[in-house]
Amino acid sequence: MVEQNSEHAEPNFDIEEPVKPTQEAPATAPASSAPTKRHTVSVQPLQKDQMQPSYAQTLDVPRNEHSGYGSFINGLGSCIGIFGAIPCCPCPNPFKEVDQGSVGLVSRFGAFYKSVDPGLVKINLCSEDLQAVSVRTQLANIRDQVAITKDNVTVRVDGVVYYSVHSPYKAAYAVEDMRSSVIERSQITLRSVLGSRSLQSLIQDREQISRDIEEIVTSITQEWGVLVSISIRDVHLSDSDQVALAASARATRQAEAKVVAAKGEVAAAKLMKQTAELLASPAAMSIRHLDALQNMAKTSNAKTIFVPMSVDGVQSLTQGMGGNQTITDGANSGSAAAGPSNQQENSIGQTAQLHALENI
Numbered sequence: 001m002v003e004q005n006s007e008h009a010e011p012n013f014d015i016e017e018p019v020k021p022t023q024e025a026p027a028t029a030p031a032s033s034a035p036t037k038r039h040t041v042s043v044q045p046l047q048k049d050q051m052q053p054s055y056a057q058t059l060d061v062p063r064n065e066h067s068g069y070g071s072f073i074n075g076l077g078s079c080i081g082i083f084g085a086i087p088c089c090p091c092p093n094p095f096k097e098v099d100q101g102s103v104g105l106v107s108r109f110g111a112f113y114k115s116v117d118p119g120l121v122k123i124n125l126c127s128e129d130l131q132a133v134s135v136r137t138q139l140a141n142i143r144d145q146v147a148i149t150k151d152n153v154t155v156r157v158d159g160v161v162y163y164s165v166h167s168p169y170k171a172a173y174a175v176e177d178m179r180s181s182v183i184e185r186s187q188i189t190l191r192s193v194l195g196s197r198s199l200q201s202l203i204q205d206r207e208q209i210s211r212d213i214e215e216i217v218t219s220i221t222q223e224w225g226v227l228v229s230i231s232i233r234d235v236h237l238s239d240s241d242q243v244a245l246a247a248s249a250r251a252t253r254q255a256e257a258k259v260v261a262a263k264g265e266v267a268a269a270k271l272m273k274q275t276a277e278l279l280a281s282p283a284a285m286s287i288r289h290l291d292a293l294q295n296m297a298k299t300s301n302a303k304t305i306f307v308p309m310s311v312d313g314v315q316s317l318t319q320g321m322g323g324n325q326t327i328t329d330g331a332n333s334g335s336a337a338a339g340p341s342n343q344q345e346n347s348i349g350q351t352a353q354l355h356a357l358e359n360i
C-alpha cells in the first residue's frame with residue numbers, strides 16, 4: 001500500500017508543476033504588452049585613422065659588422081635563434097612582443113637601424129637589442145610646489161602634467177630619463193611663472209597661467225620628442241593669508257557699495273534740483289496750491305480758509321468750470337479806512353472762494 005501511494009503521488013507532483021506557469025501567464029501577459037522605453041547604444045566601428053599610426057621604418061645605413069668578429073656574432077645569434085624558436089628548447093626565444101600603444105626600436109651593435117610596430121618581432125639575440133617606447137598619453141602629478149607670488153604671498157600649488165611621445169627615436173635617445181626630465185622641467189617653469197604673477201591673477205587667470213607654462217615647457221620638450229599639457233589643479237594658502245584675503249575682499253565690497261551709494265545720492269540731488277526748478281514756476285505753484293485746497297475741501301467739517309489769490313482768478317476759474325457765482329474782492333474794494341461792513345464783505349468774499357473751490 002505504501003508503494004502504491006508513493007507511485008500515485010509522483011505523477012500528481014509532476015502534473016502540478018507545468019500548471020502553475022500556465023495560470024500565471026495571463027496575469028503577466030498585460031504587463032509585457034505595455035510599451036517600454038528601450039535605450040539603444042550605437043557602436044561605431046573603429047576607423048583606420050583612429051588607430052595607432054605606423055612608425056615602422058628601416059634606415060638605409062651600411063652594415064658595419066667589424067669584419068670577422070661581427071660576422072661571427074651575427075652567425076652565433078642566428079644559430080641560437082633557430083634552436084630557441086623550437087618549443088621546450090633551453091635556448092632563448094628570438095621572438096619578442098611589442099605591446100599595442102608602444103613602438104619597438106631595434107639597434108644592432110648599439111646603433112639604431114629600424115623601428116617596428118606592435119606585434120611579434122624577431123631579433124638577433126647576440127647582436128640586436130629591442131627597446132619599447134610608449135606613445136600613449138601619460139599622467140604625472142606635481143604636488144606641493146611652493147612659490148612666492150609677485151605680491152610676496154607664499155602659495156602651494158598642485159598641478160597635473162599630461163605628456164605623450166610623438167617621436168620615439170628622440171624620446172629614447174635624446175634624453176636620459178624622459179619622464180623625470182618632463183616633470184622636473186614642469187616644476188621649474190611652474191615656480192618661475194607663479195613668481196611673476198600676483199595672487200589675484202593666480203586665482204582669476206588660472207587657465208591663462210597654465211597655457212603660459214605649457215608654451216614654455218613645450219618649447220623645450222619638443223627637442224625630446226614629447227608634447228606636454230599642464231593644468232593647475234589646486235592653490236593652497238596659509239590660514240593667515242586666507243583671513244587677510246577675506247578681509248581685503250570685504251573692504252573692497254564695502255568701498256564699492258559706498259561708491260554706488262554716493263553716485264545714487266548725486267543722481268538724486270540732480271533730480272531734486274531739476275524738480276525744484278520746475279516747481280518754482282508760477283503755473284506749477286498754482287497747480288500745487290489748487291491740489292492742496294481741493295484735498296482740504298473734501299472734508300465735511302466747516303472751515304475758513306484764507307486763499308492768497310485774487311478774486312479775479314477765482315472768478316475766471318469758476319466761470320471756466322461752469323459756475324455762476326459772483327465774487328467780490330473784499331481785500332481790493334472799499335476805502336482804506338474800512339469799517340466792520342468792509343471786514344464782513346471780505347469774509348463773505350473769502351467764503352465765496354471756498355464754495356467755488358468745493359464745486360471744482
